[in-house]
Amino acid sequence: MTQMNLVQAINSGLRDAMRQNEDVLLMGEDIGRLGGVFRVTQGLQEEFGPERVLDTPLSETGIIGTAIGMALYGLRPISEIQFADFIYPGFDQLVNEAAKYRYRTAGEFHVPMVVRTPYGGGIRGGQYHSQSPESLFIHTAGLKVVCPSNPYDAKGLLIQSILDEDPVVFFEPKRVYRAIKMEVPDAPYTVPLSEAQVVRAGEHVTCVAWGAMLYEAFAAAEEVAKQGVDVEVIDLRTLWPLDIEAIVSSVKKTGRIVVVHEAPRTCGFGSELVTLVTEQAFLHLEAPPARVTGFDTPFPLTHEREYLPLAHRIAPVLIGTARY
Amino acid sequence: MTQMNLVQAINSGLRDAMRQNEDVLLMGEDIGRLGGVFRVTQGLQEEFGPERVLDTPLSETGIIGTAIGMALYGLRPISEIQFADFIYPGFDQLVNEAAKYRYRTAGEFHVPMVVRTPYGGGIRGGQYHSQSPESLFIHTAGLKVVCPSNPYDAKGLLIQSILDEDPVVFFEPKRVYRAIKMEVPDAPYTVPLSEAQVVRAGEHVTCVAWGAMLYEAFAAAEEVAKQGVDVEVIDLRTLWPLDIEAIVSSVKKTGRIVVVHEAPRTCGFGSELVTLVTEQAFLHLEAPPARVTGFDTPFPLTHEREYLPLAHRIAPVLIGTARY
C-alpha cells in the first residue's frame, strides 16, 4: 500500500498492466518523453521503451484508428486523448468502428481497447479543456464508459478495463488528479465494471454522481445533513452499462433522486438516469427527480465555479427534493 | 400549389432560397452533376452553376469546415452530408467550432449555416445508412436541430433554417422522401422554428414524435382509437430549442406521455423529453412516461422493421400508458 493521488494510481495501473502483459501498449500525444501533459504516463517510456509507449503524431483519428487495428490483431492498446475536448477528430473511429466491430462481425472480431482521457472542469481550462462528453459515448451502443472518482477505484477499474474484451472509454476527472490521496495497493487488482458504490448511506434522497462531482455531492450531503436531510450518495464508477440495481433499490428506499453532472443538462446522462428511475420506480417517487448539471452553454472560463454543479448548487436541490 | 413529395419540396425550398439570395450556396458529395444520391438537389447545378452548387471532394471535415468559413464571411452555405451516419468525420467542426463560434466571440462572429442530412431507417440501409444521431447535436449547446415530417413543413422549415443566424442541423427522414405527397406552395414561405404541431388532438395520452416516426405514432393512435384510447399526437418539427409549452400543456391535459424515436433508447432525445416532462409536470403525471425507441444496438438490416419503433410497437405502449 502506498499513498497515491489519482495520477499516481493510474500510472501504477498502467505499469502493472504493462508488466503483466506484453501486449499492452500505450499511444498518444506527448505521453512518452514528456510523460503526458498531466504526467500520468511518467516513467513508462523509460521502463517499456518507445515501442510500447508511442509518442504519436497529432492525430486523434490515427491514435484511435490504429489502436483499433492493433486490438483486432490481438494487442491491448491504450490510447490517450490529451483532453476529452479533443476526442472528436477520432469520434468516427470510436463510434462507427470500435463500437460496432463485434456486432457487425457477429463476434468473429472484437476490439479490446481502452481510450483514456481527462475530462471535466475546474482547472480554468475554458471551452476546450473542460468538456464532459460522456453522454455521446453512452448513447453509442457497443462502448463501455467508465469514470472513477478516487485513486483506488481508478487503478482497479483501469486494470479491469484493460482486461475487458470490449472498447472502454475511460474518463479521468482531471480536477481530482492531484486533489486527493489515499492508500492504493502496489500490486495489481481489479474493481469490477458496472458496479456502483454507495459512498454515504441515507434515507431521504438518493444523489447519483461520478468523477469530480462525487465530492461535491458528498459535501452537499454533509451540509444538508445539518438540516436533517439524510442523503444517500452513489458513486456510479461505471456509467454504462449501468448498475441499475443500485440506483433503483436506493430510490425505492428514498423515493427521491437528484443526479449531478458537469456536462450540459440537455441530453446529458442525467436525463437517462432520471428516465430510467421514472420508468422503473414510478410509484415509489415522492418528488420529481432532479438534475444539477452544467448549463446548456459552452464551458466558460471566469465563472466556471458557477457553471459547475458544485455543492452550493446541489445542496438546495437536495433540500428541495427532500421537502417536496 | 403543386403536389410534391419530400424530395421535391426540399428541392423547391433550396431553389427558392438560392433565387432569393445570391449568398446561398450548396456543397456536398455528388450533389451537383448527379443531383444527390437521393436526387434532392437535382437540377440545381444546371440552374445555379458549379460555383453555387459544389461537388466536393469526399471529406465531411472539408464540407463543414469550409462552410463555416464561408458563413463567417457572410455567405449562407448549406452543406449536405450524404447520410447522417457519415457526419462524424465532420463532427469536430460542427460541435467544437460551428456551435461555439458565436459564444466564444461574444457575438462578434456567428455561423449562419445549415447542414442537411438524410437520417433514419426503413430503406434497408443497415448499420451505416440508417442512423439517427440527433441527440448528439441536441446535447451540443449552440446548434439548432430541425426534423420535418412532411413536404410542407420541410420546405418552410428549410427556408427558415437558411434565414436563421445560427447553425442548424437539418435532418431529413429519408424513409419519407418519396413516400407521401401533399400540396406545397411554389412560392417561398417559412415555417417558424421551435414550434411543434398537434397533428391529432386527443384526451388520454400525449404521443411525441418527429420525422418518419410521426406516421407510425399517428397510425398507432388511429389503431388504439378503436379501443377507446384517444391519443394526442405532437409533431415536434424542431427538436431543439424545444417547444416545451406544446408538450407540457398537452401532458397537463392528458397526464400521460409516450415518446417515439428511431435512435437507440439510451441517452436518446426521448430521455430528455421524459425528464423535462417529469420536471415540469410531475404532479400531473398519472402514468410513468414511456419511450418506444430503437434498441441499444447498432442499426440492423434484416430485422429493421422490428428494430424500428413502428406502429405495432407503439400501440401497446399507448394502451398500457393510457390504462396504467
Next chain:
Amino acid sequence: MQVIRDDGSLDPKLDPGLSIDRVVALYKAMVRTRVIDDRLQKIQRQGRIAFHVGSLGEEAAIIGSAAALRDRDWVVPCYREVGALLWRGYPLQKYIDHMYGNAGDPLRGRQMPDHTFSKVHRYLSVSAPIGTQIPQAVGLAMAAKKRGQDECVGVFFGDGATSSNDFHAAMNFAGVYRAPVLFLCRNNGYAISLRTEDQTAVRTLAEKAAAYRVPASRIDGNDVLAVWRAVREGVQRASEGGGPSFIELMTYRLGGHSTSDDPRIYRKQEEVDAWRRADPLLRLRKHIEQEDVWTDDLDADWLSVCEAEVKACVQRAEQKPPSELRDLFTDVYEAQPWHLREQETQCLEGPRAKDEEDES
C-alpha cells in the same frame, strides 16, 4: 507499368515469372468474380436481394493484389474486394447467404450486402464509412511488427478515400512507424459521380504518398501481372523492414457505383465503351490464348462451371430462413447487459411488424 502487351505477349523485362498454371488460375478467378457479380446484379434487379456493389472492370487490380500477398499477410478491404476473399478460399455459399441476410449469413443480417469478413482468411470487415479501414490496417501492421511476425497488410481503398481524414492519418502513421503495409489505391476514375480529377488538384494519386515519405508507384491496374509484380515488390519491401508502399492501380469502374446508382447521369457512354476495350479479362485471356493454354471451349466450360456454382448457391440461399430475430440483441458486448436482455425480451414477446408491402 504494363507487363501484358497489347498483343498478348509479356514484356520480358517486366515479366514477374509466374507459372502459366498460376496465370490461368488468376484468369479463372477473375472470370468467376465477374460471373458472381453479374448474377448478383441480376437478382438485385429482380428485388431478391437489397443491394450489390460490384467490381466490374476492377478484377485485375483486386485478384492480382490478392495473389501477390502471401497467405500470412492480411487483407483489409474497402467494399469491392470480395474477389480477394474468394481467392483466399472463402466459401461462395457463405457469401451468397450473406447477400441474402439469411440464417447462414455470418453477419446475422446485421449489415447491408457485401460487408464480408473472415478471420481465418485474415480478411478484416468491410465497413461503409469511407477510409476508416486505412488506419486500422496500419495498426494491424504495427501490431504484426511489434510481435516480430513477418506479416504484412494490404489495404484497399478508392480514389475518393484519399480525401478522407483516415487516409491522411494512416499514411502519416505508416510513414512514421514504418509499418509493413501496402496501400492499394484502386483509382477507378470515380467516387460515385465525382471524377478523380475533381477529387484533388494533383494529377496522380501516387504523388500524395510523397507527403508521408511512403514510396509509391502507379501502374496499369487492368494488367493483372503488373499488379502482381508491384504488390509483390511492396510485400518484399515490407518484409525486409522497408516499411510501407503506396500503389496506385489505374483502372475503371465499368458498372455503376452500386446497384443504387445510375452512372448515365454523370458520364458518357463513349467513355465507358473505351474502357470496355481495356477490360482486364480480355487482356489476360489474349495472353493465355497466345500461350496455348486457353481456348474458346475452355472458356465456355469455365463460364458454365461458375454459373452453375453461383446458381446453386443462390438457390440454397433462397431456401434458408431469415436470420433470427434474437440475433438483434447479441454481440453488442461480449456479455449481454441487463438493458439488452430487457429489450430482447420486450421485442421477442411483443407483436411483430406488418409486412413491408403495407408501406410506402
Next chain:
Amino acid sequence: MQVIRDDGSLDPKLDPGLSIDRVVALYKAMVRTRVIDDRLQKIQRQGRIAFHVGSLGEEAAIIGSAAALRDRDWVVPCYREVGALLWRGYPLQKYIDHMYGNAGDPLRGRQMPDHTFSKVHRYLSVSAPIGTQIPQAVGLAMAAKKRGQDECVGVFFGDGATSSNDFHAAMNFAGVYRAPVLFLCRNNGYAISLRTEDQTAVRTLAEKAAAYRVPASRIDGNDVLAVWRAVREGVQRASEGGGPSFIELMTYRLGGHSTSDDPRIYRKQEEVDAWRRADPLLRLRKHIEQEDVWTDDLDADWLSVCEAEVKACVQRAEQKPPSELRDLFTDVYEAQPWHLREQETQCLEGPRAKDEEDES
C-alpha cells in the same frame, strides 16, 4: 531563403525593397510583442493570470507575415499570433483585459487567455482544437473569391497541425477550388514535446503541399524580410487568381509550449542556446544598426516605452471587475431560448460558489 545575411546586410538579389522606416516598424513590433510576452509570462508565474501561450523566437514569422498581408486580407490565427493582431492596430488594453477575463474582455471571460479575435481587423477567432481553423480559412477564401473580392487569407498553424484531419481537408479543398489562401506553417520544431522529425517521416513540411498541387516554399522564418517576401509573393499569386500557397516558416519555439509546459523535460539546453543565437530580433537589429537607423539608446527607449505601456494596461486590467455572471447565458444563440432563460434565472437567483482556496 535568407535575405538578411549574417553580417546584417541584405542579399541584394532577394531584398524585397521595403523602406527603412517600414523595416524599423517591423523591428519595433517584434520587440513590443516580446515585451508583452515577457510580462505576461511573469504575471502568470505570479498567479495573476491563468495561462499564457507566447511567441518567443517566432516574432519574425508572425510579424513578417502580418506585414506582408494587405489590410483587406484576412488573418486566421492559430494561437501564437497576437503580434499579428496588434500589428493590425488592435488595442493592447483590450488584449490584456482579455488575459484577465475581466469586464473589459471582449470574450466575456468565456475562453482561456490568448483566444483573441477581431472582426474589424479581419482576424478570426483563436480556437484550441488544433487545425480547425485551416478549412475555415479556406472557406473564407472561397467566399471572398465567390464575391469577386480581391482579398486573400493568411492562415497560421504549427508543424503539429499538419497531421490533423483539418489540414488534409483544407489543403485539398484549396487545391481543388484554387482558393486565395496562404498556408503559413510555423515549423517551430515542436508540437509540445514532439519534435517535427517524429511528427512525420517527410523531411520538410513543404513537401506535403505537393500532395495537393499547392505551390510551396520553405524559408528562414527568423528572417523577417525573407518572411515578408515569401508571403507577399503568395499574396500576389492569390490576387492574380493563382490560388493557394504553402509557406513553411522555419523557426524555433524558444520558450515552453505555454506557461503550463516545462520544456526541460524533453529538450536539451544546448539546443535552445543554439537557437537563441538565431534570435530574429538580434538578426534584424543588426541590420538596422548597420543601416544607421537604430542605436542602443533608441533600443533602450523603445523597450521602456513598451514596458510602460504594458504595465499601464496590466494595472488597469487588474482594477476592472470580472466579467459579468449573466454573460454565461448569452450568445449561445442569437436569441435566448426558454431553457437558457430558465437556467440564467436559476443561476443568478441561486447561491454563489465558495472561493477557490477552500478547494484542492
